[in-house]
Every structure is written in C-alpha cells, then in structure tokens.
Amino acid sequence: LAVTLLSVGSSQLRPRMYWCVGTEESAICRESDMDPQNGTVDMGGKQSTVGEVSIIQTSVTESIQDAYKAGDTSKAQELIKLSCEETALQVEKCQLLGIAAAYGDLQAVRYLLKEALVTLPTEPNDDNAAVVAAYFGHKDIVKELLDSLHGPSTCQQLLNWMLAIACQQGHLDIVKLLIRAYSADPESCAVRRNEFPVLIRLPLYAAIKAGNEDVAVFLLRNGAFFCSYILMDSPESSKHLLRKYFIETSPLPGSAPAKTALCVNWSNLRLPWVDLDWLIDISCQITELDLSANCLVSLPSVIPWGLINLRKLSLADNQLTELPSIQSSDEIICTRLLEVDVSSNRLSTLPSGFLHLKNLKKLIASKNYMEKLFDEENTTNWIGLRKLQEFDVSDNRLVELPTVFLYCFKSLNILNVSRNQLKVFPDPWACPLKCCKASRNSLEFLPDALTIFWKNHLREVDFSENSLKEVPLGLFQLEALVSLKLLGNQLVTLPSQDKWNCKQLKSLDLSKNQLGKSDEGFKTKRIPFFTTKSRVRCGPEAGPFLEFPSFLSDSLEVLYLNDNQLDSVPQSVCLLKGLTELYLGNNPGIRELPPELGQLANLWQLDIEELNISNVPAEIRKEGPKTVLAYLRAQLRKAEKCKLMKMIIIGPPRQGKSTLIEILQTGKVPQMMHSDATIRTTKWELPKPVGHKAKVKNNRRSLAPVGCLSPAVSLLG
Structure with a gap:
C-alpha cells in the first residue's frame, strides 16, 4: 500500500515522501527462513536461481547444518572443505558461506574467503552472507566479510540492508560497526517496493517498532531522524525516547530541593510536530527548550507563553x-525568559507577545521574511524589552526601524540590521550601544548626532555596502571606536581630520569607494593621508583633499584603501608604525611604492594586486611583502650592489702571500714564480641556497689553488 505523507498543519503542501507501508511480512523477503531463537537457518530450503544455474538443497548442505546444530563444528568445517573441492561453482560456495556465517563459524568463513576464493556478492538481499551474519549478530563475521570487499563503503545498498536488519534484531554492536567503520547511512531505507521505500526497513522505524531502545538512541545521536510515521505508529515509544534521553536535569533556581530544572534539547531531530502531551506535565520545570533544526510549522499553545x-x-x-x-x-507567564532565537523561519513580523517580556536580554530573529518589526495595531500597554541587550534582525525585508520600539531598548549593546532594505538609519537614542551593524542596505545618509548617546560606548561600526556619498563628522568623534567599515559605498572624501577623536581606532576599511576621484573628472596626483599640516592646492591638480589625523599612527593596525581611485600611496601611511596590514590593490593610478614603506617593521600583509609598480622589480614583488619591504629599505638607505669580498691573508714570511694577492688582483702569474709552485684563479657561480627565496645572480667567487705553499696560509673572508 503506497500512502502519502503530508506536513501537519499544511494540508495544501505537496507530498514530502511516499512510503510503502504494507505488512511486515510483505516487506521482508526471507525473514521466515531465519530462526534467531535456536540459532538455525534454513538456507536453500527453496530453489534459488542465479543466472541459469539452479541450486537445490543437497544432502551435503543438510549434513553441514546438522553438524552445526549438533555442535560439531569440526565436522561441519570438513564437510565445507570437501564440498568446495568437489564444486567450482561460486553460487554453491556462496551458499556455504551463508551457512557458515549464520552459525558464526569465523574459521570456516576465512577458509571460504581466502582459500576457496569465494567472493562475497554485493547485491543486497536476505540470502547474502553479510546480511545473515548481521541478522544473527556475529560481529566478527560481519567485519571479516566486509573487509574482503574492495572498498566496502562503496557497497552502500548492502550496508544499508545490513543496518536495517541489525536494528530490527537489536544488535547494537553491529549497528555501531556499520555506521562508524563502514559509513552506513542511518537515514536511508534499505528496501523499496515499486520505487517506494519500505517503512519497516528504515533503521530508526525498525528499531523503535522492535523495542530496541538502545539502538534507537544510538541512531538518533548519529544521524537518524524522526518522521511522522514513527510518531504516529509508536507514539508512546517516541515520547519515552524524547523524555528519557534528550532532557537534562539540574536544580531549579529558587525552588524547593525536590524541584528539578529541565533542559529540553530536541534539536536536529526533524520533528514534524511537537505534541502537547510530551510537555504538559513538565511545563513548570522547563528552563531551556531547544527545538531548532526541525521541520516545525506550528507549535502547541504552551510554547513559549505557558512555560x-x-x-x-x-x-x-x-x-x-x-x-x-x-x-x-495575562496569558504570558514566561516572564523569566532571557534569550529567544527564532532565526531561519518564515515569520512576517515578530510576535507582539515579545513586547511583554520584561527580562528578555537577547532576541535573534535573522533570516526571516519580516517587512516590519511588530504589528503596531496589536501592540498596546507593553512595558517589556527594557533590558534587551542584543537585537538581531539581519537578513529580512525591513524598510524601516520604528523608533516607537527602538527607543524603548534602554539597555541595547548590540544591534544588527544588516542585509535589509533600510533607506534611513534611526537617530541615536539613550542606550549603551557597543556594536552597530547595518551593512548591505540602501542607506544614503547617516544621522549627525551619533556622539550624543554613543560617544563613549560604540566600538564596532559597519555601514559597508550601502549608498553613502558622505559620512557625518560624528562618526569619527566616537572615542571608543575600534573598528569602522565603510567599504562598498560612494565616498569621495571624508570629514576634516581636525575634529576627529577616534584615538582607539585599530581597523579602518575604506575599500571599494571613490576616494581620490576629482569632481572635474580627473584624479589628483597625490593625496595626503594622516597629516597635521594644512596644505593648499590650486590649479589643475586641485581635487578632493583627504586628511587623517596623526594620532592614528599610534593605534591603527589594519588599513584598507584598495579598489579606489588613488594616484599614489600617501607618504603619511609610512608613519603608521603599528600597521600590520595594508591593502592598496586595484588603484590603477598607483605606479610607485614610496621607499618609506620599508620603515613599517610590523607590516606582514601588503596587498599590491593589480598595481603596475615601476620602482619594484617583478621578481621582488613575487617574493611577497617581506622581500618588497626589504627592497624598499635598501632603496631608502641608497644601498648599492656590492660584488667585492674583503679578505685577509695570514701566513709565515716568504710563503707567497704577496704573490697570491698580486695574482688575485691582476689575474696574471708573475714570471719569477717557480714552475712547481704555481697559483691560478678560477671563477665559479654559487647555486641558490636551499630554502632561500631571493634569487642569486652572478654570485661569483675567485678560487686560488696554492701549490707548494705552507699549510699555514689561510683565506679569511
């Protein structure tokens, strides 16, 4: 019988899964042939056909089984060897392998695999020796058989069939072996009828229906999930598993010693619904409830208001x-609630009941479909959210942030409204805001009075990827500011540096803007950064003038200037002695790197991608920031290549020191030298040292073999 599973509470949805839910007998092919009570198996009682060869029960196989039943393993093994010597058919040998596996005869199984060269079939069926071993719980046999295959994890259908059988029979050790060692899929159905999966061969369903609690718990903790058929066909077993194994206890704060607090962790189980009966008698004890990563489309009325x-x-x-x-x-009694996470759902607005949670400190509602925060028509007489510290509504469809709600968040520390459709950012209000994230919106301007309430609080600000053409001065007067991101806007210039006061700023991202662009359509030749001197420019080079305060040289560690329209690297950047990362890439006008950059001793990341630098050789640029900075330092001190080597020649008198020096200097041998005491020079080029990055060019030395000179003569360089 093929039936359709529909999501509860959503009858108009399309079918999720089709299952074949016939009787257990119709789902299991050869279950009746196996008798787990006395350890016997009737293998070959029926005629089975493989190809065109028919195998019929013989007196030999009957004798082998009789020997096993009588406990005479040695006789059974002898009969197996004799049978293998008399037949060359793999089909008959596979039948013998199945009999040995059924009775747990590891020695016979090894003989058949290694000496009789029997190949274990990978087709999943109940006659397969590996399936038989899993049915009777012979772990060592299962391992021996699977290890005989080349890449057993590739035989996924066979593994899943074995897993379903082991789950039904309650062999936990084999279930663990198949999942952990051979990667059997605990969520895959082993058998299909007319393309529909057979429910009884779903591992978790089989384990719960058979009452194998330990197996079911292991499956749930290792990748198996609930489905509606499990909840409907085994309601009490499902409730028992959820209550016993997925709830932790601890003393209930402020209550009598007999009371215990319950932490309910039913996450990542793919529950299609939560039954009120699972919680009603323990509702007053639940302090934590985690229902994340399920398939819930609705909740019982007790969640969360009645907890x-x-x-x-x-x-x-x-x-x-x-x-x-x-x-x-009056229906809201969960007034002790501190944290709520409703992210990654399909909410169109936040429940108005949240406005009555006076102790709530954290509210996460990102990745929903919200176009407004709350339904204002249903929000009356609320006094909650005064203690809210973290509010995250990122990845929604919000077009505005109503101040009627925001201004009541008196304790807010973290606000994340990124990836919405906001065009206006609300004016600051009285709260100790430390982190403000509003990236990837449609903001065209920011409020001026950022310092009125947030001057000594705001540490992290992110207004990246908006439509800002200018930013207010107050943004740079935030005294506690540590990180500022303005990338991906349309900024041409910044407020005058004279009134900046962000002395703790460590990271500044100005990338992907239009810094350096001239209103007249051409770029400036040089843009001074981080300077305290007042400069006046006129003539055709006059354009947007960017200045940064000198105190940033003591605090700034990361500076992004890439993807702008700068014509040169500002000389004042070279004064940022604390700088560790500098990004200059993709500024087509930058063609030289100032030698003063070599003074930045802490700089380890220098991005000059897509720059046509003319004063640094290409081979130097390829070696990375350290080599580039070393080259710039060499330029700064006006260093030149030196191909000379200082050398001292030491030795007793009249041993040829002067002659050696003359030869090394002139390259000629004196005429007065004896024929048996000659000195000649040879030039050679040293190979590149192992592990050394810099290329070695013309690294040559002179070698002077000395003949008939005192051994005391030595060369020191």
Missing part, C-alpha cells in the same frame, strides 16, 4: 510562520 520558568528558547531553523497567538498579556 513559567523558561529562561532560554531556540526555535531556529524551522518553518514557522507565526507563534501561538495570545488574546491578552
């Missing part, structure tokens, strides 16, 4: 379009 001691709630990564509705604030 009086709930502190932490996670509903992330489900398919929720709304939370249970409430008629009045």
Whole structure:
C-alpha cells in the first residue's frame, strides 16, 4: 500500500515522501527462513536461481547444518572443505558461506574467503552472507566479510540492508560497526517496493517498532531522524525516547530541593510536530527548550507563553510562520525568559507577545521574511524589552526601524540590521550601544548626532555596502571606536581630520569607494593621508583633499584603501608604525611604492594586486611583502650592489702571500714564480641556497689553488 505523507498543519503542501507501508511480512523477503531463537537457518530450503544455474538443497548442505546444530563444528568445517573441492561453482560456495556465517563459524568463513576464493556478492538481499551474519549478530563475521570487499563503503545498498536488519534484531554492536567503520547511512531505507521505500526497513522505524531502545538512541545521536510515521505508529515509544534521553536535569533556581530544572534539547531531530502531551506535565520545570533544526510549522499553545520558568528558547531553523497567538498579556507567564532565537523561519513580523517580556536580554530573529518589526495595531500597554541587550534582525525585508520600539531598548549593546532594505538609519537614542551593524542596505545618509548617546560606548561600526556619498563628522568623534567599515559605498572624501577623536581606532576599511576621484573628472596626483599640516592646492591638480589625523599612527593596525581611485600611496601611511596590514590593490593610478614603506617593521600583509609598480622589480614583488619591504629599505638607505669580498691573508714570511694577492688582483702569474709552485684563479657561480627565496645572480667567487705553499696560509673572508 503506497500512502502519502503530508506536513501537519499544511494540508495544501505537496507530498514530502511516499512510503510503502504494507505488512511486515510483505516487506521482508526471507525473514521466515531465519530462526534467531535456536540459532538455525534454513538456507536453500527453496530453489534459488542465479543466472541459469539452479541450486537445490543437497544432502551435503543438510549434513553441514546438522553438524552445526549438533555442535560439531569440526565436522561441519570438513564437510565445507570437501564440498568446495568437489564444486567450482561460486553460487554453491556462496551458499556455504551463508551457512557458515549464520552459525558464526569465523574459521570456516576465512577458509571460504581466502582459500576457496569465494567472493562475497554485493547485491543486497536476505540470502547474502553479510546480511545473515548481521541478522544473527556475529560481529566478527560481519567485519571479516566486509573487509574482503574492495572498498566496502562503496557497497552502500548492502550496508544499508545490513543496518536495517541489525536494528530490527537489536544488535547494537553491529549497528555501531556499520555506521562508524563502514559509513552506513542511518537515514536511508534499505528496501523499496515499486520505487517506494519500505517503512519497516528504515533503521530508526525498525528499531523503535522492535523495542530496541538502545539502538534507537544510538541512531538518533548519529544521524537518524524522526518522521511522522514513527510518531504516529509508536507514539508512546517516541515520547519515552524524547523524555528519557534528550532532557537534562539540574536544580531549579529558587525552588524547593525536590524541584528539578529541565533542559529540553530536541534539536536536529526533524520533528514534524511537537505534541502537547510530551510537555504538559513538565511545563513548570522547563528552563531551556531547544527545538531548532526541525521541520516545525506550528507549535502547541504552551510554547513559549505557558512555560513559567523558561529562561532560554531556540526555535531556529524551522518553518514557522507565526507563534501561538495570545488574546491578552495575562496569558504570558514566561516572564523569566532571557534569550529567544527564532532565526531561519518564515515569520512576517515578530510576535507582539515579545513586547511583554520584561527580562528578555537577547532576541535573534535573522533570516526571516519580516517587512516590519511588530504589528503596531496589536501592540498596546507593553512595558517589556527594557533590558534587551542584543537585537538581531539581519537578513529580512525591513524598510524601516520604528523608533516607537527602538527607543524603548534602554539597555541595547548590540544591534544588527544588516542585509535589509533600510533607506534611513534611526537617530541615536539613550542606550549603551557597543556594536552597530547595518551593512548591505540602501542607506544614503547617516544621522549627525551619533556622539550624543554613543560617544563613549560604540566600538564596532559597519555601514559597508550601502549608498553613502558622505559620512557625518560624528562618526569619527566616537572615542571608543575600534573598528569602522565603510567599504562598498560612494565616498569621495571624508570629514576634516581636525575634529576627529577616534584615538582607539585599530581597523579602518575604506575599500571599494571613490576616494581620490576629482569632481572635474580627473584624479589628483597625490593625496595626503594622516597629516597635521594644512596644505593648499590650486590649479589643475586641485581635487578632493583627504586628511587623517596623526594620532592614528599610534593605534591603527589594519588599513584598507584598495579598489579606489588613488594616484599614489600617501607618504603619511609610512608613519603608521603599528600597521600590520595594508591593502592598496586595484588603484590603477598607483605606479610607485614610496621607499618609506620599508620603515613599517610590523607590516606582514601588503596587498599590491593589480598595481603596475615601476620602482619594484617583478621578481621582488613575487617574493611577497617581506622581500618588497626589504627592497624598499635598501632603496631608502641608497644601498648599492656590492660584488667585492674583503679578505685577509695570514701566513709565515716568504710563503707567497704577496704573490697570491698580486695574482688575485691582476689575474696574471708573475714570471719569477717557480714552475712547481704555481697559483691560478678560477671563477665559479654559487647555486641558490636551499630554502632561500631571493634569487642569486652572478654570485661569483675567485678560487686560488696554492701549490707548494705552507699549510699555514689561510683565506679569511
């Protein structure tokens, strides 16, 4: 019988999965041939055909089984050897392999595999020796058989068939072996009927239906999931597993010693629904409830409003379009709730009930479909969210942030509204905001009065990838500012540096803007950065003038200037002695690197990608930042290549020191030298040292073989 599984609460959705849910007997091909009670197996009681060769039960196979039943393993092994010597058919040998596997005879199995050269078939069926071994729980036989295959993990269908059989029979050690050692899939159905998976051969379903609790728990903790058929066909077993193995206990704060707090962790189980019966009798003890990464489209009314001691709630990564509705604030008794995560759902707005949670500190609602924060028509007489510290509504469809709600967030520290459709950022309000992320919106301007409430609080600011053409001065007067990201905007210039006060700034990202662009359509020849001197420019080179305060030389560590329209590297950048990363790439106008960059001793990352640098050789640039900086330092001190080597010649008198010096200097042998005491010079080129990055060119030395001179003569260089 093929039936269709529909998601609960969504009858109009298309079918998710088709299952063949016939009787257990129809799903299992040869189950009746196996008798696990007495350890016997009737292999070959029926005629089986492989190709065109028919194998019929013979007196030999009957004798082998009789010997095993009588406990005479030696006789059975002798009969197996005799049978292998008399037949060359793999089919008959495979039948013998199945009999030996059924009775757990490891020695006979090894003989058949290694000496009789029997090849284990990889076709999944109940007659396969590996399946038989899994059925009877012979772990060593299973391992021996699978190890005989070349790449057993590639025989996935056979492994899944064995796994389903082992789960049904309750052989936990074999289940662990198949999943951990051979990568059997605990979520794959082993048998299909007319292209539909047979439910009884789904490992978790088989384990729960057979009452094998330990196997079911292991499967759930190693990649298996619940499905609606499991919950419907085994409701009590499902509830028992969830309550016993996925709930942790601890003392309930502020209660009698007899009371215990419950941390319910039902995440990543693909639950299609949560039954009220699972929670109703323990609702007053639940302090943490994690239902993330399931398939929930609705929730029972008790979640979360009726959980009086709930502190932490996670509903992330489900398919929720709304939370249970409430008629009045009197229905909300979860006032101790501190953290809520409803991210990665399908919410169109936040539940108005959240506005009554006066102790809530963290609210994560990213990756939803929200076009507005709350339904203002249903938000009356609320006093909650005064203690909210972290608010994340990134990756939504918000077009505005109503101040009627934001201005009540008096304790907010972290605000993340990135990846929305905001065109206006709200004016600052009284809260100790430390982190503000509003990247990838449509902001065209920012409020001026950023310092009124956030001057001594705001540390991290991200307004990247918006449509900003200018930024207010107040942004650079944030005294606690550590990181500022303005990349991907349309900035041509920045506010005057005279009134900046961000002395703790460590990371500044100005990449992918239009810095250096002239209003007249041409670029400036040189743009001074980080300078305190007032300069006046006129004539055709006048253009946008960018200045940065000198105090950044003590604090700034990372500077992004890449992907702009700069014509040169500002000389004042060379004064940033604390700089560790500098990005200059993709500024087509930059053609030279100032030698003063070599003074930046802490610089380890220098990005000059897509730059046509003329004053640094290409082979030097390829060696990386250290080599480039070393080259610039050499230029800075006006160093020149030196091909001379200082040498001292030491030795007793009249041993040829002067003669050696004359030969080395002139390259000629004196006429007065004896024929048996000659000196000649030879030039050679040293190979590149191993592990040395810099290329060695013309690294030559002079060699002077000395004949008939005192051994005391030595060369020191």
